[in-house]
Amino acid sequence: MKGRPELYTSYAQDTAFLNTRPKRAWTGALVAFALLVPFMLTDDLLMLLATGFVAAIGAIGLNIVTGYAGQVSLGHAFFLAIGAYTGAALSGDPDGRVLGFGVTSLPVWLLASGLVAGLAGLVVAPLAVRLRGLYLAIVTLGLVFLGEHVFREWTSLTGGPGVGRPAAVPELFGVRLDRPSEFFTGPQQLYLLMFVLLVIFGVLARNLVRSRIGRAFAAVRDRDLAAAAIGVDLSRYKALAFAVSSFYAGVAGSLLFVVNGFFDPGSFGLLLSVQYIAMVLIGGAGTISGAVMGALFITLLPRVTRELPAVLPFVSSDATGAVTVFQVEAVLYGLLIVVFLIVEPRGLFGIWVRVRNYWRTWPFSY
Numbered sequence: 001m002k003g004r005p006e007l008y009t010s011y012a013q014d015t016a017f018l019n020t021r022p023k024r025a026w027t028g029a030l031v032a033f034a035l036l037v038p039f040m041l042t043d044d045l046l047m048l049l050a051t052g053f054v055a056a057i058g059a060i061g062l063n064i065v066t067g068y069a070g071q072v073s074l075g076h077a078f079f080l081a082i083g084a085y086t087g088a089a090l091s092g093d094p095d096g097r098v099l100g101f102g103v104t105s106l107p108v109w110l111l112a113s114g115l116v117a118g119l120a121g122l123v124v125a126p127l128a129v130r131l132r133g134l135y136l137a138i139v140t141l142g143l144v145f146l147g148e149h150v151f152r153e154w155t156s157l158t159g160g161p162g163v164g165r166p167a168a169v170p171e172l173f174g175v176r177l178d179r180p181s182e183f184f185t186g187p188q189q190l191y192l193l194m195f196v197l198l199v200i201f202g203v204l205a206r207n208l209v210r211s212r213i214g215r216a217f218a219a220v221r222d223r224d225l226a227a228a229a230i231g232v233d234l235s236r237y238k239a240l241a242f243a244v245s246s247f248y249a250g251v252a253g254s255l256l257f258v259v260n261g262f263f264d265p266g267s268f269g270l271l272l273s274v275q276y277i278a279m280v281l282i283g284g285a286g287t288i289s290g291a292v293m294g295a296l297f298i299t300l301l302p303r304v305t306r307e308l309p310a311v312l313p314f315v316s317s318d319a320t321g322a323v324t325v326f327q328v329e330a331v332l333y334g335l336l337i338v339v340f341l342i343v344e345p346r347g348l349f350g351i352w353v354r355v356r357n358y359w360r361t362w363p364f365s366y
Contacts, residue, residue: 017206034195043187047259050187052299053194054255059279059291060205061248066277067285068209069241070221071128075140076249076276078147081268082120083113083250084257085157087168099157104171110254113168117250118243125239132224144270151265164264167257178258190259197255198292201248206288208244217241221286271330278333282340284349293348298333305329 018024038046058080065071090109092100103109127139151158159165170177170193177189184192208214216237219227228234257263275298283294305325309317316324344350 015210017203017210031199035192038184038188038191043185046187046191048299048303049296050191050194051256051259052296053191053198054252054259055276055279055299056198056292056295057201057255058249058252059276059283059295060202060288061245061252062276063280063283063285063288063291064205064209064217064248065241065245067280067287067291068214068221069217069238070132070224071238071241072133072137073140073242073245074137074270074273074277075124075143075147076245077268077270077272078140078143079117079120079246079249080253080256080272081147081151081265082117082246083253084167084263084268085151086116086250087113087254088165088257089157091168091171092165098155098159098165104169106168106170106172106177109168110251113254114247114251117253118247121242121244121246121249122239124246125242128238128242129235141270141273144268144273147268148265151268158265161265164262164267167261167263168254170258178261194255194259197251201251202288202292205248209288213237213240218286274333278337281337282347284347287347287349289352290347290349293352297348301332302329305332 013019018027037049041049058076062073062076065073087109089099090101090103090112092098092102094100094102124140124143128136131139152161155163157165170190172193175181177193178186180186181189209217216227216232219230219232220234220237220241224234257267279294279298280291281294282297283292284290302325305328306317308315308325308328314323315328316322318324340347346353
């Protein structure tokens, strides 16, 4: 209604995906700007943003199980690895030195990566039914170390530590999207591909958490005993949360190393899980937009820390110095998590809400 953007006359209007004109306008403007970015930035920045978009897909998945369903998971790197190796094995060269089936069609290996990782999540899910809190976090943390050992020893699939294997081949309708075409460079095509996939998976996740399933997740998160008392099947919804989260992680894992082009078992360590936890907590737990904000923030952070040696002489850019940029990054991840949890538990999304509410009521504060 004109002049009353939040006055709804039907339930359908209230529950619409973009239920106000400002939301529709801002969303349209952001999409238009994102589509213009490939023609405004250099290729290295486009690859960095493409990495951020893929990380956002994985962060959305972790946010579903942790932010919405309240199940603390530190094993996200394990499911990312499953997705990465599934996609690489399916699209790999059948006559190469590592396992490959030659299926280069992107929709096929991308969907398979998510499904295999989702199946692994279902296998882990029974633990989530019996455990919660710190106990569940420790169990999922064990998956990371288990995965590191398995992938390090399974050299016919992974190529082995320090050797690795090429990532999946992004081919769509016979066109390699990581190579220059008549109109776009390789980085421009990868940027646009990852942005479109982020929009698709973001919309799917947003609709999921707005549905009856999403409300059941929230009930389990807020108080699982009360949720069970009102008829929520805890086993079913906890297992579903892990399966959906793992599916997103598998998709993100296969895409993440398409952007990088190469990976080895050492890529899926504890630090990767910590990075995704940081994305969720810094962006804002329990919000899809917050997961995207946090993923972009954490992905762009190394771009800033790489410039520290020019400003702080005691910080070294290589591994031989007393204080390296890599150590600074690891410290910043932990420090930012602590600061946001204490100062702004709702993360970057909470800051955005404060700014939005301020201008909505300006110049009146009541």
